[in-house]
Structures are given as C-alpha cells and as structure tokens.
Amino acid sequence: xxxxxxxxxxxxxxxxxxxxxxxxxxxxxxxxxxxxxxxxxxxxxxxxxxxxxxxxxxxxxxxxxxxxxxxxxxxxxxxxxxxxxxxxxxxxxxxxxxxxxxxxxxxxxxxxxxxxxxxxxxxxxxxxxxxxxxxxxxxxxxxxxxxxxxxxxxxxxxxxxxxxxxxxxxxxxxxxxxxxxxxxxxxxxxxxxxxxxxxxxxxxxxxxxxxxxxxxxxxxxxxxxxxxxxxxxxxxxxxxxxxxxxxxxxxxxxxxxxxxxxxx
Amino acid sequence: xxxxxxxxxxxxxxxxxxxxxxxxxxxxxxxxxxxxxxxxxxxxxxxxxxxxxxxxxxxxxxxxxxxxxxxxxxxxxxxxxxxxxxxxxxxxxxxxxxxxxxxxxxxxxxxxxxxxxxxxxxxxxxxxx
Numbered sequence: 561x562x563x564x565x566x567x568x569x570x571x572x573x574x575x576x577x578x579x580x581x582x583x584x585x586x587x588x589x590x591x592x593x594x595x596x597x598x599x600x601x602x603x604x605x606x607x608x609x610x611x612x613x614x615x616x617x618x619x620x621x622x623x624x625x626x627x628x629x630x631x632x633x634x635x636x637x638x639x640x641x642x643x644x645x646x647x648x649x650x651x652x653x654x655x656x657x658x659x660x661x662x663x664x665x666x667x668x669x670x671x672x673x674x675x676x677x678x679x680x681x682x683x684x685x686x687x688x689x690x691x692x693x694x695x696x697x698x699x700x701x702x703x704x705x706x707x708x709x710x711x712x713x714x715x716x717x718x719x720x721x722x723x724x725x726x727x728x729x730x731x732x733x734x735x736x737x738x739x740x741x742x743x744x745x746x747x748x749x750x751x752x753x754x755x756x757x758x759x760x761x762x763x764x765x766x767x768x769x770x771x772x773x774x775x776x777x778x779x780x781x782x783x784x785x786x787x788x789x790x791x792x793x794x795x796x797x798x799x800x801x802x803x804x805x806x807x808x809x810x811x812x813x814x815x816x817x818x819x820x821x822x823x824x
Numbered sequence: 825x826x827x828x829x830x831x832x833x834x835x836x837x838x839x840x841x842x843x844x845x846x847x848x849x850x851x852x853x854x855x856x857x858x859x860x861x862x863x864x865x866x867x868x869x870x871x872x873x874x875x876x877x878x879x880x881x882x883x884x885x886x887x888x889x890x891x892x893x894x895x896x897x898x899x900x901x902x903x904x905x906x907x908x909x910x911x912x913x914x915x916x917x918x919x920x921x922x923x924x925x926x927x928x929x930x931x932x933x934x935x936x937x938x939x940x941x942x943x944x945x946x947x948x949x950x951x952x953x
Binding site: 708712 | 887
C-alpha cells in the first residue's frame with residue numbers, strides 16, 4: 561500500500577485531512593480500505609515526524625497505546641521506529657499490550673519498562689520491570705550459564721556486559737540527582753558524555769565529582785567490601801583482566817553492586 | 825533442528841528463500857512464507873557457525889541466544905548485531921505456528937532476508953564494514 565497526497569480540506573469551522581492511498585496501484589481513500597491497525601500505523605507515521613520537527617519546542621513524545629490492533633511484525637517495526645526517535649527525544653509509551661515490551665526485549669532496545677498496577681480506589685503502584693541496567697545483567701547471566709562457552713569469548717564479552725550495567729546504573733544516579741537539583745538535560749548529558757569511562761562515572765555517582773576517579777576503588781573497598789572493588793577492576797580491565805572465581809559469582813556481585821549504586 | 829546438507833551454503837539457502845518469495849508456484853502455495861523463514865534462519869545459523877569457527881572456535885556449539893549476545897562484541901557498533909538478533913528472533917517466530925497470528929508477509933520476510941544477507945556481506949568483507 562502506498563500513500564500519496566495528504567491534503568487539507570475545510571469549510572467554515574470544520575477541517576479535515578484527506579489521505580490518498582493506492583493499493584497495489586488501485587486508488588482509494590485511506591479510511592475506506594485500511595484496517596484499524598494500518599490506520600494506527602499511518603497516523604503514527606504522520607504524527608511522529610511532525611512531533612519531532614526541529615522547530616518543535618518539545619523534546620519528548622507521549623503515545624497512548626499505539627500497538628492496538630497491530631499485527632506482530634508491525635509491533636516490532638514500531639519498537640524500532642520508537643528506538644530511533646528515542647536517540648534524541650524522550651519517548652513515553654503507554655500500553656496494556658505485552659507485545660511492545662516483548663519486542664523491546666528481543667530487539668535489545670535500551671528502554672525502561674514500568675508496570676503500572678492499580679489498587680482499589682485507583683491507587684497506582686509502579687514497578688520497574690526492566691531497565692538498561694537489568695538488560696545488560698540479564699545477557700551476562702545468560703552467558704555465564706551457557707555451558708562450553710569458550711574462555712576467550714567469555715572473557716571478552718561478560719566483563720563488557722557487566723561494565724555496561726554498572727555504567728547504566730551510574731548514569732541513572734547522576735541523572736536523577738542533577739535533574740532534581742535543577743540542572744538542564746543538556747548539561748547532564750554533556751557531563752555524562754564527556755566522562756565516558758567507568759571510574760569517572762562511578763566518581764560522579766559516588767561523590768558527584770568526576771575528578772575523584774582515583775578514590776573510587778578505595779571507597780568501594782571500605783564501604784561495600786573488597787568484592788565490589790574486584791568487580792569494578794575486572795570490568796575495567798575487560799578482556800585483558802581475569803575474572804577471579806566463577807563467572808556466576810562475578811555477575812551476581814555485579815548485580816549486588818548496581819543495587820547499592822541505585823540506592824545512592 | 826538442523827537438517828542441512830553439507831553442500832548447502834548460506835548463499836544457496838538465501839537464494840532459495842528469495843525465490844520462494846518472488847516466484848509464485850502452485851506447489852509452494854500456502855507454505856512459502858514459513859518455508860522461506862526456515863531457509864533464511866538456517867542460512868543465518870550457518871553464517872554464525874562459520875564465523876565462530878574462524879573467530880572463536882567452540883562458540884558455535886552454544887545456544888544461538890548466547891551467540892547473538894556475543895556477536896556485538898565481535899562485529900562493532902553499527903547495530904548490525906542487534907539487527908541480526910532481531911532477524912533471528914523474527915525468523916524463529918515465523919518458523920512456528922502461533923494461534924491468532926498470520927504467517928509473515930513477503931515485505932517482512934524481505935527485510936529479514938536483507939539482514940541475513942547484510943551479515944553475509946559483512947563476514948565476507950569484514951574490512952569494508
């Protein structure tokens with residue numbers, strides 16, 4: 561199906577948009593020949609580019625239940641489109657359909673999934689089901705439980721995934737703290753971006769000061785225990801380092817560390 | 825399940841999948857979408873097998889999920905690894921029957937085949953990527 565002219569029509573106070581489509585070359589008007597799911601997709605394909613125009617003062621998009629009546633492949637496609645929009649916009653999607661979170665999961669999209677539960681009297685409870693922090697940990701856990709994964713692969717990939725998880729936790733801490741203090745998003749993103757390495761990020765999370773990267777291991781050692789400094793060192797060395805002990809312990813220590821960091 | 829003859833190359837499997845998509849044939853009516861998905865998935869898995877055998881022997885015998893998680897560490901950061909993971913998941917999904925779901929359409933299959941082909945090209949000329 562191809563979309564042709566989008567025209568505006570209006571008389572007095574009423575306005576409408578006409579969408580001309582062709583189905584395999586035969587002409588038609590969109591509303592008449594498209595399914596509900598296709599109409600949703602079409603509406604989004606008009607809305608998203610408009611909402612993300614450079615002239616728009618808003619740097620976020622809210623979408624309510626975009627996946628209803630979509631077929632599974634469209635849901636995947638939508639997840640990828642939203643991922644693209646989310647590169648430089650905040651994207652918030654509400655849905656009661658599990659397929660979008662599912663697509664986010666297997667596409668490996670860095671999204672935070674929050675479950676909203678409603679108690680009596682519409683008292684709402686929020687529960688984070690999945691975040692980038694958890695996403696990397698989940699992959700790391702899957703790998704350490706894989707039998708027969710060759711050692712060089714394991715040493716190349718697992719510390720990297722754990723490092724990404726710790727960095728994601730640091731970013732969350734840094735962002736929350738600084739935005740709450742009234743700093744602008746662009747300031748915070750620049751700060752996080754210009755401190756791309758693990759230790760400065762940990763220093764920002766722990767002391768709010770990137771220049772204290774040299775103190776990080778000592779603090780971790782003292783406040784959380786030697787295991788936490790070991791985790792960070794192993795992550796930092798990446799493929800060159802050696803993970804002491806078993807991999808399952810290493811990943812679960814990483815999990816413990818990110819939990820501690822997220823409490824900061 | 826891997827029922828692949830030794831002589832089957834990823835190229836031949838991909839070509840067979842493409843021709844199922846492009847050439848209507850009474851004999852493949854109704855079964856071409858899932859058949860094409862099967863062929864493309866086998867091509868993808870063969871490519872991965874071959875890649876790991878060269879890059880990190882032993883990885884090819886782990887689960888495909890594990891292989892796909894590792895892939896991004898080996899392919900670099902243009903997003904190909906995540907597209908490949910997506911294509912594999914989508915193809916695997918299409919290989920099975922699901923209640924209330926239709927078989928994939930030709931344009932969908934073409935996108936996934938394109939990803940498999942992109943991986944093939946990337947592995948054949950790793951430097952041009």
